[in-house]
Amino acid sequence: MKITVFGANGAIGRLVVKEALQNGDQVIAYVRRENALDFNHENLQIVVGNLDDNKKMEEAISGSDAVISALGPALDKSRKIKALPIAAAHEMIIKLMQKLNKKRFIILGTPTVKAKEDRSQVITILPGIMAKVLFPTGYQEMKRIEQLVKQSRLDWTVVRIINPNVKHVDKGYNISLGDTKGSMNVSRENVAKCLVEMTKKHEYIKKMPIVFNK
Numbered sequence: 001m002k003i004t005v006f007g008a009n010g011a012i013g014r015l016v017v018k019e020a021l022q023n024g025d026q027v028i029a030y031v032r033r034e035n036a037l038d039f040n041h042e043n044l045q046i047v048v049g050n051l052d053d054n055k056k057m058e059e060a061i062s063g064s065d066a067v068i069s070a071l072g073p074a075l076d077k078s079r080k081i082k083a084l085p086i087a088a089a090h091e092m093i094i095k096l097m098q099k100l101n102k103k104r105f106i107i108l109g110t111p112t113v114k115a116k117e118d119r120s121q122v123i124t125i126l127p128g129i130m131a132k133v134l135f136p137t138g139y140q141e142m143k144r145i146e147q148l149v150k151q152s153r154l155d156w157t158v159v160r161i162i163n164p165n166v167k168h169v170d171k172g173y174n175i176s177l178g179d180t181k182g183s184m185n186v187s188r189e190n191v192a193k194c195l196v197e198m199t200k201k202h203e204y205i206k207k208m209p210i211v212f213n214k
Contacts, residue, residue, distance in 0.1 A: 002026040003199055004064040006071050006093065008046075009036035012108065012164065013070035015192035017044065023196060030060045051089035058096050066104035066199040067097060073138035082137050087144035094152045104205075106198045107149060108191070109158040111178070112142040115208035118178035123210055127162050127184070157198050158208040164188050166213065175209040183212040 003020050007013040008029035014037065020027045026043045034048055049056025051071075061067060073086045090107070097105060111118075111127040118124040131139040149156050168187035173194055176182035194211045198204055 001065045001199060002028065002063060003196070004028040004030065004060050004067045006030045006051075006060075006067070006069045006089070007108075008070070009033075010070055010072065012072075012188050012191050012195075015188055016068055016070050016195050019192045019196045025196070025199075028060050028064055030057065051085060052092070054092065054096070057092060058100070061093070061096050061102060062100055064102065066106065067093065067102065068106045068108075068195050068199065069093065070108050070195065072108060073135070073141035075135050076137045077134060079136060081140055084137070084141050084144055087141045087148065090145050091148050094148055094154060098153055103155040104199060105149075105152075105154045105156045106195055107145065107156060107158045108195065109145065109160050109208070110142055111160050111162060111210060112139055113146040113149075113158050113160060113208060115158075115160075115178045117207075121181065123162060123176065123182045123184055123212075124178045155202075155205045157201075157204045157206070159191070159194055159198060160208055160210045161186050161191050162210070162212070164191050169213070171214040173211050174214050175211055177207060177209055182210050186212045 003025050005016050008017050009031045017027050017029050021041050028045045030047050047060040071086050111124050112131045162184040166185040168189040173190040
């Protein structure tokens with residue numbers, strides 16, 4: 001496949017790019033500055049642009065089979081709600097994908113984004129409460145992205161994560177759709193693996209899997 005990755009120079013985004021390349025996919029990595037990635041590959045194309053650059057973002061999307069967003073909001077603890085640049089970027093990506101008749105969109109999110117399958121349990125409730133209290137702007141970013149995605153005509157999947165800071169022990173990952181028990185920890189490597197694998201898993205279209213370490 002040919003996969004466009006937004007947020008390709010972030011901690012998870014870089015792993016997404018490497019995972020896709022290792023799988024034999026072609027990758028278009030969208031980054032905001034030159035030399036943001038310190039590796040090269042024959043199947044890697046880099047597009048440099050800001051998250052409000054309509055022309056550059058369209059260039060990155062136009063030839064792809066699937067788009068992955070590894071963009072995440074800043075962890076700002078200010079109580080004042082500021083601009084929502086990550087949500088605005090997702091709005092532009094969705095508009096461009098619909099314009100270009102692209103369908104498959106994989107989005108990195110958290111359980112702040114609610115799925116219809118969610119049952120009341122720790123992994124579906126606590127992360128949203130914590131985000132709303134500790135990072136109100138980030139919380140609003142996620143809620144706006146939820147609204148945009150659900151209103152879109154795309155074949156979307158929101159991969160929800162909690163605490164992507166644990167050590168990777170090479171045991172793979174499990175998934176809950178919010179209706180079964182899960183764990184509140186996942187490695188960045190497993191997040192990246194899940195995001196890439198979702199481009200080929202059609203059973204998760206319009207679903208919001210929560211990914212966690214085995």
